[in-house]
Amino acid sequence: MKKANRPSPHLLALALVSLLTGACGSEEIFPSFDELALLQELHTLTKRPPVDSTNRFADDxxxxxxxxxxxxxxxxxxxxxxxxxxxxxxxxxxxxxxxxxxxxxxxxxxxxxxxxxxxxxxxxxxxxxxxxxxxxxxxxxxxxxxxxxxxxxxxxxxxxxxxxxxxxxxxxxxxxxxxxxxxxxxxxxxxxxxxRKINRTNAPFDEDVRRFIAAVDVSQAQVEADPAFLGLKTYFRKGQCIVCHKGATMSDNLFHNIGVKDTTPSAAGQYVAMQPMLDWPFNAAGRYSDNRTGLDATRLPAMQLDLQNKRTEMEGAYKTPTLRNIALTGPYMHTGELVTLGDVVDFYDKGGEPASAFTGVKTSTIVELKLTTEERQSLIHLLESMTGTQQ
Ligand code: HEC
Ligand code: HEC
CATH class of the missing domain: 1.10.760.10 (Cytochrome c-like domain)
Known part of the structure; x- marks a missing residue:
């Protein structure tokens, strides 16, 4: 596979750094092998969304x-x-x-x-x-x-x-x-x-990630000189954005409580939404689905168990949204409270709102980041580069 065949200046640099520093107390060079694998997943959005067999007219x-x-x-x-x-x-x-x-x-x-x-x-x-x-x-x-x-x-x-x-x-x-x-x-x-036909893919971001990955095969100096270096490094390391905004859609397709201000009656988010979805006659396993025994449908009953066992994770949790085309879709968050991408980065920088401002328990990934001015700017720039072209 691509990862295994990669020439090794990166590996040598990695070895050299650990040798010089005794691999102790120093920051590992960016990107590590694991991070490189995650980078590779970021720029591979298919031109068309995945097949949906529960609608036999989806591609008609x-x-x-x-x-x-x-x-x-x-x-x-x-x-x-x-x-x-x-x-x-x-x-x-x-x-x-x-x-x-x-x-x-x-x-x-x-x-x-x-x-x-x-x-x-x-x-x-x-x-x-x-x-x-x-x-x-x-x-x-x-x-x-x-x-x-x-x-x-x-x-x-x-x-x-x-x-x-x-x-x-x-x-x-x-x-x-x-x-x-x-x-x-x-x-x-x-x-x-x-x-399904209205998609914007192929963002400057994809081009930047491809170039950045190519630089990894050249030298660590080339990597660090790349214009996307600081943005990507902050996205992966200090910002932890990649933990949730990963893969080609830049979403893990999961739900998290990140501490967005919300004290309305529906603030419990996923926790109160799931049972009605499971009981709904229109869901993928229901009688209006065109493939009631497909994977989508058969996964639903397992979620009933989640509901019993994972209250803490689900309460106040919302879907990780895609970051593609994010510059076109403000204001942000389920409440639309944050107006600009700068506001979003500042929200993460302060580690979300204090516990009294929302329902449930904030996930432990969201902590104060202490971004420098350059890191903040580079993240905003990275987000702005995610606008794709109309297909
Ligand atoms: C009055 C405004 C309004 C109208 C009209 C409206 N929507 Fe929406 N739409 C919303 C809001 C608000 C949400 C988010 C609701 C929520 O999550 O609780 C949403 C969510 C969605 C989503 C979910 C996207 C995602 O990523 O989760 C889709 C798709 C969508 N709407 C399509 C439609 C379609 C199709 C129609 C017409 C049948 C429609 N909307 C009519 C306001 C509207
Ligand atoms: C723990 C998972 C997690 C991490 C880490 C995370 N996000 Fe998010 N992100 C989410 C979730 C969940 C939402 C929606 C929250 C809500 O509306 O309540 C969101 C919302 C957003 C939005 C608004 C999207 C929209 O359509 O309104 C942006 C932009 C964003 N995140 C960027 C980032 C950046 C940049 C970072 C890193 C500094 C980051 N996220 C880290 C899970 C995460």
Whole structure:
């Protein structure tokens, strides 16, 4: 494999450093072998999100086309004025305020995440209460504060404006789809087919990481002279960002309590979201899934055990979001409280908020960082370089 075949100036440098310092009390040169492996995973985002067998229309181009029309259709909402695109529009496919406005002037409870690259995620919503992108769409559709809709409104709109293309895809008309839940699930599947295609990959960051890895094979001097050196080193070492924001999506697909200020009734995050997701008829193992015995579905029951055993980890925990396209998607965190990337870095620098400001127990990885001005700047610069190009 690539790692094993790598020529060894790096290894020699490593040996030399440990020899000179007695490997004691000194900082290991960056990147170590383990860190190099993690670096290699960072720049390999596939052009398309992984296959989702729970939606048999996920990669159907007719479904994507109808999904696009529905994503922008305000008449799917109960109030007639709110579409998915109202809160997931513009370059960043989100809003630039902490909360977004749904039907009748209601504000959302949390910051809308971007729908860019959404189907690379394992979980959806900040608290993970949806396990597939298609079932996720049912939540804003039926949420009274967002689109305030229901199966009857949706079916009537489909009949009015999209009956032919709907029938072409599903083999029956919206009116013949008598189960209201099936109508909602079908619309979700169309939304997913569209959303899966809206990705931004290939960021300057990817180029920087590739060049940086190539420098490792040349010399440690070349590594340290690389413009990305300080940013990456801070991301890996002092900042510990790589612990959670890892892999090609820059997310571990897990949930953590990092101490973001939140004392609202829903502040318990993943801990209160999981049981409803497991009981939900729309989940990957439920009757509306197109692959009820697939891996996604069979993993769900195991999570019931997590719920019993891991309260401390789950309470106040939120999904590690992707950092791709992060410069386009502010403000930040599930509360939208942090306005700029500088604010985010300062939040981590101080080790999150004090315990009284949020629910649950902060994970031990989040501690005061004591970043220098240069380290702070280099991290911000690194985050800014993660904006990809539209596919
Ligand atoms: C009124 C604003 C609003 C509308 C309308 C809206 N959303 Fe959202 N969206 C949000 C908010 C807020 C969240 C985060 C909610 C949470 O985590 O509790 C979200 C989350 C999402 C996510 C999860 C992304 C992730 O990474 O977890 C996706 C995907 C999404 N919305 C797609 C849609 C689709 C599709 C529609 C239309 C059916 C839609 N949204 C309508 C505000 C909105
Ligand atoms: C222990 C895991 C963990 C570590 C370590 C970590 N993060 Fe995060 N990050 C998260 C989670 C979880 C969230 C969402 C938290 C929330 O909203 O409550 C987040 C949110 C963010 C956001 C906001 C994303 C958005 O869409 O709003 C940015 C930017 C970010 N992190 C960057 C960093 C940087 C830079 C570092 C290193 C200094 C870092 N993170 C370290 C887990 C982590």
């Amino acid at each position: 181009s007719r479904a994507a086309e109808l999904g696009l029309a529905l994503f922008n259709d305000k008449k799917l909402s109960g109030c007639g004025t709110v579409a998915c695109a109202s809160c997931h529009g513009g370059e960043g496919k989100t809003v630039d305020t902490a909360f977004a406005e749904g039907c009748d002037g209601h504000l959302t409870a949390r910051n809308p995440p971007t729908t860019l690259n959404a189907d690379y995620n394992r979980w959806f919503m900040w608290d993970g209460r949806a396990d597939r992108l298609w079932n996720q769409a049912i939540l804003p559709l039926t949420n009274p504060y967002e689109m305030n809709s229901n199966a009857d409104i949706v079916r009537a709109r489909l009949t009015e404006a999209y009956a032919t293309s709907y029938q072409d895809i599903f083999g029956k008309t919206p009116e013949e789809t008598v189960d209201g839940n099936e109508v909602l699930a079908n619309v979700g599947k169309l939304m997913q087919a569209y959303e």
